[in-house]
Amino acid sequence: MPARALCLMWGLAISAAALGPDPTPRVAFQWGDPRRILPHFSLRGVSNYDVLLLSKDEDTLYVGARDTILSLGVDSTGTMAFKNLIPWAPMDEKKQECVFKKKSNLTECFNFIRVLVPLNQTHLYVCGTYAFSPTCSYVSLDTFTLVSGAQGQPLLLDGKGQSPFNxxxxxxxxxxxxxxxxxxxxxxxxxxxxxxxxxxxxxxxxxxxxxxxxxxxxxxxxxxxxxxxxxxxxxxxxxxxxxxxxxxxxxxxxxxxxxxxxxxxxxxxxxxxxxxxxxxxxxxxxxxxxxxxxxxxxxxxxxxxxxxxxxxxxxxxxxxxxxxxxxxxxxxxxxxxxxxxxxxxxxxxxxxxxxxxxxxxxxxxxxxxxxxxxxxxxxxxxxxxxxxxxxxxxxxxxxxxxxVTYTRLAVHQVPSISGTQYPVLFLGTDQGLLHKAVVLPGGTHIIEEIQLFQEPEAVRNLLLSPAKGMLYVGFSRGVLQVPVANCSLYQSCADCILARDPFCAWDSLSHACRETRAGANVTHWLQDVEMGFPNDTCPQSRPKGRAIGRSQDGVDSSVVKTLSPAPNTVLRLPCPRLSALANYNWRYPEQRPSEGVAVLADHTLVLIAQNRTAGTYECWASENGYSRPVARYVVQQPRGGAGHPGYHSRVDGIAEEGVEPLSPHRSYWPQFVTVTVLLAVTLVGAVAMALVSYHDRLKAKSKVQGCSSPPATKASQQEKVPLSGAGGDFQFPTSYQDGACCLQMDGISQAIDADNNRLSAGPGLMDGAPGAAAGKA
The missing domain is CATH 2.130.10.10 (YVTN repeat-like/Quinoprotein amine dehydrogenase)
Structure with a gap:
């Protein structure tokens, strides 16, 4: 079977897996990733940005928050500017009633805006929970204030049945x-x-x-x-x-x-x-x-x-x-x-x-x-x-x-450069993630995943602005502005096609992945949303020999680093994961791995710098039938001394990955000697302490034996008759017949009466004092 047919079958298999029952986002962005900048607006003291409303010209964003109605100026450059604010907190008597009804004065007895709709060209209609007493009013757009009643106070209407209590x-x-x-x-x-x-x-x-x-x-x-x-x-x-x-x-x-x-x-x-x-x-x-x-x-x-x-x-x-x-x-x-x-x-x-x-x-x-x-x-x-x-x-x-649990949804119909309409889904999750997916005839493809918030929380609202190409996200602490397209991320034709993003197409004249919404003349634009085959879409440009790998549009597509390590240095060569749908493999010098080389689960190559491991290492990514190098490392013959930093090249479409600093060759003999000496001193000290303790025990034992004190345990074993004087034939051992022996116990003189098996206290010792022997058996 021809190699091209094999590549096509492999690409179809990967596509089927990606569009299966549990598709994987092709690209994922962590919070704060510079490749996905998200403008943010928040106002101190304002929370729960729950309700979003765009003006008819989409130049103003109205936000319903807790006790507050906001007006923000928005534009396509990615900025959100504060314009005006209406404070609308419940009256004190309403808050007192709310607390009296056993509701929390810290979390519930506020006015959470729930309805915000355009009534006409000059007014908005707004309703809120108003401390569990639903209330509505009108907002004048000219002055951005609540409409006043006959008494000059804000006109408040009963909102029961229009806004929830809770x-x-x-x-x-x-x-x-x-x-x-x-x-x-x-x-x-x-x-x-x-x-x-x-x-x-x-x-x-x-x-x-x-x-x-x-x-x-x-x-x-x-x-x-x-x-x-x-x-x-x-x-x-x-x-x-x-x-x-x-x-x-x-x-x-x-x-x-x-x-x-x-x-x-x-x-x-x-x-x-x-x-x-x-x-x-x-x-x-x-x-x-x-x-x-x-x-x-x-x-x-x-x-x-x-x-x-x-x-x-x-x-x-x-x-x-x-x-x-x-x-x-x-x-x-x-x-x-x-x-x-x-x-x-x-x-x-x-x-x-x-x-x-x-x-x-x-x-x-x-x-x-x-x-x-x-x-x-x-x-x-x-x-x-x-x-x-x-x-x-x-x-x-x-x-x-x-x-995952999806909490909010926004959908936009996006035309491709061929005129085909594709629904693009924006899905917010209960953990603060945003999935962007395109619905295709063969299944749904998740283009990217974005972590919206630093701390996980549910996405409260999504509002799409098709004219400006923006998605507004409401959450507890503010509003985020997410551009619907991120075409500049894809810096080669292959990346642009593999993304399968209907918002993006490759401009073969400017050699850039551009947003289709901004283009008028799409004659020289390339796009393949349904299949995503770079081999069939991008211009053919075959690399020559084992020269620096190039993508099919002629742009360098590998991170190149030259390393001069010291002998026996452990090197970690990362493989950039540009796509979660790609398969990654390493190509080694002489086409086979040598001893001292291993690949970790994250596709990082670990090797020990030796003569036999020197050479060129390339990490290749294969996706949808298209293969390309994403990293290339030239490991030179080890030399003495510290490693020399290699040069770094930033190339199109590849995020540059750093290599861990090379540790210089050094001797650990002084540390070994120090540890050995300390261990020896410790052992000698332990033996000395043991000897001193043993000597003290021997000394105490000899002192007691010199006093001829009767061991209580032996005496008890030798008793065969009661010590009441009966049985005159009973004889004590010879060592017991020497009379009383004086013992010094806690500074008190005591005497042992062997005949009656008791201690006779000396002067100053009270009856029943500690140290007295037990009674008769």
């Missing part, structure tokens, strides 16, 4: 034709979810809590109004009551209400008459579903229609063993389910079954013109759940990633 509760809001559609919790306890419509001259509408259209734990994540569609869609999750399981099953949902809904006259007064909900399905066939939805976005399609993207996780797989998925749902698929069969609750068996009777006309839940009949509304009261599930596009997730 800052930890999820929420969603969408302004449609001047009317505010919201999904949130409607009470202090947090067990009454509601979908409502406010800011309207028409009747205020909401879901019916008594009919349990929404379960008590419903959590809203997004809402959308689609152009040329007469419905507003809500995405949320709740515990399903249509299934009988031992454990409560969380189910992701999509709900619809009609914009033209005005409520019922007699039945369902001030209630939605078009509310319907259906289950979303995000799962691989024959596997546990991803049933917890965290966020969703809507992306209009160039050919018409809308695709909804959502990020999911599983309630059964959480933490380090869990995973995340991205699923896409088409607008026609959602409409088909809402036009399908209903479910109904069998009141006898208390089970949900499929409604099989003929459907009345006009269809219940449809956005028909004119009031509905009482019969239709009574039907809607009990038939609000659809029978079918909304299946994802392709009947499987677009992306599955293990050991």
């Amino acid at each position: 800052p930890q509760h999820t929420y969603t809001a969408a302004l449609v034709d001047g009317e505010l559609y919201t999904g949130t919790m409607n009470n202090f306890q947090g067990n009454e979810p509601i979908i409502s419509r406010a800011l309207s001259n028409r009747t205020l509408l909401k879901t019916d809590a008594f009919l349990r259209w929404l379960q008590a734990d419903a959590a809203f994540v997004a809402s959308f109004s689609i152009p040329n569609d007469d419905k507003v869609y809500f995405f949320f999750e709740e515990t399903a009551n249509e299934f009988d399981f031992f454990e409560g099953l969380t189910v992701p949902r999509v709900a619809q209400v009609c914009k033209s809904d005005v409520g019922g006259d007699k039945v369902l007064q001030r209630k939605w008459t078009t509310f319907l909900k259906a289950q979303l399905s995000c799962a691989q066939p024959e596997r546990f579903p991803y049933n917890v939805i965290h966020h969703a976005v809507a992306l209009p399609q160039p050919a018409g229609g809308t695709v909804f993207y959502g990020v999911f996780s599983s309630q059964w797989e959480m933490g380090a063993t869990g995973g995340a998925a991205v699923c896409a749902f088409s607008q026609p698929a959602i409409k088909e389910v809402f036009n399908g069969k209903y479910k109904e609750l069998n009141k006898g068996s208390l089970r949900w079954t499929t409604y099989s009777e003929p459907v009345m006309v006009p269809r219940p839940g449809s956005c028909s013109v004119g009031p509905s009949s009482d019969k239709t509304l009574n039907f809607m009261k009990e038939h609000f759940l659809m029978d079918e599930k909304v299946e994802p596009m392709g009947l499987r997730p677009l992306l599955e990633k293990q050991d």
Whole structure:
């Protein structure tokens, strides 16, 4: 088989692995990496930058934070400038009420901004938790202040049903034709979810809590109004009551209400008459579903229609063993389910079954013109759940990633230089990472991973500015500005093509990887987003012999270092990992490794500088059928003395890696002699101490024996009869018949009475003093 065919097959195998169930980010940037500079804005004393809103011209970024509304000037150069600020903290009496209700005055009794929408050209509408008393107001853009009421004080409106009470509760809001559609919790306890419509001259509408259209734990994540569609869609999750399981099953949902809904006259007064909900399905066939939805976005399609993207996780797989998925749902698929069969609750068996009777006309839940009949509304009261599930596009997730939880999502449709549109996903995680991925026909490819924060924390919000090519990230301590493209990182044609970034293409005239958004004439631009084959895309330029390795566009592509080590010096030769999807291998002098050479797990080559290890060492990377040298080291013959620093060359596309300093050749004989002497002195001291201790024990023993004191243990063993005078035949040993012997114990004179087996205390010794012998046996 030709070598080119083998390379092609190897490249396809690597691509399949990279686009498999758990794709790996090709490039990863740690926090503070100079290759990925992220402008940052924060203001002292302000936290929880949770809500982001761009002005229509995208020159101003409005931020809703804790007790504060900010106005920032943003531009495409990567700067965020402070413009204005509105302090909006709760009144003292509201904070006191909050504390009285057993809420924390340190973390909860504040005004967390939750709704920030453009009302018109001159005003914003804003709502906050306001110390567990939801409150709304208007912001004048001319003066950037809260609109004042008749008394000159800020005009405050009741925000119940528009903002949650608890800052930890999820929420969603969408302004449609001047009317505010919201999904949130409607009470202090947090067990009454509601979908409502406010800011309207028409009747205020909401879901019916008594009919349990929404379960008590419903959590809203997004809402959308689609152009040329007469419905507003809500995405949320709740515990399903249509299934009988031992454990409560969380189910992701999509709900619809009609914009033209005005409520019922007699039945369902001030209630939605078009509310319907259906289950979303995000799962691989024959596997546990991803049933917890965290966020969703809507992306209009160039050919018409809308695709909804959502990020999911599983309630059964959480933490380090869990995973995340991205699923896409088409607008026609959602409409088909809402036009399908209903479910109904069998009141006898208390089970949900499929409604099989003929459907009345006009269809219940449809956005028909004119009031509905009482019969239709009574039907809607009990038939609000659809029978079918909304299946994802392709009947499987677009992306599955293990050991991660995606919390936020932003999607941008990017045209390639050929005109093909590619969805690019920006995914924020609960650990403060950002994944940039492109959806391809063969799977989803993660282009890069960025560590956004120094300390891990969840990404709170993502807002895309397509006109400026910026992504704004809200978190607890500020706002980050992330350029959507980082094309200057790729400094060779091969790198630019292997990245498979639809934002980037190789300009063969300027020999630079450039952002496609900035280019007008793309005649000489090269790009291969779907396959990423440099061999087929970049100009051919074969290196000659074993000269310095060159990429196929003729640019030097290896880090070259010349090393002059001292004999027996240990050298560590790092291999730069330019891509996590590449395979790395070393090429040795004479095409084979010699003794004293080893490769570590991180592909670092370790060798001992000797005559047999001198020569040229090259680290090669193979990715997608393309091989190139990424580092080259010329190790010279060892010479005496300290090593000489080699020269360094900075070449296109390669991040220069340093070599550890070479240690000079030196003798360790003085240290060896010193340690030996110290050890000998220590041993001699230990032996002397042992001898002194032994001598003291011998001296004490001889002193006692010179006193002819009877050993108590031996005496006790020799007693055969009681010492009461009975048994006159009993004889003591000869050594005991010498009478009393005086012992000096703690300076007190004592005498041993051998006849009565006791100590007779001398003058000054009290009865029962320590040292007295035991009584009779």
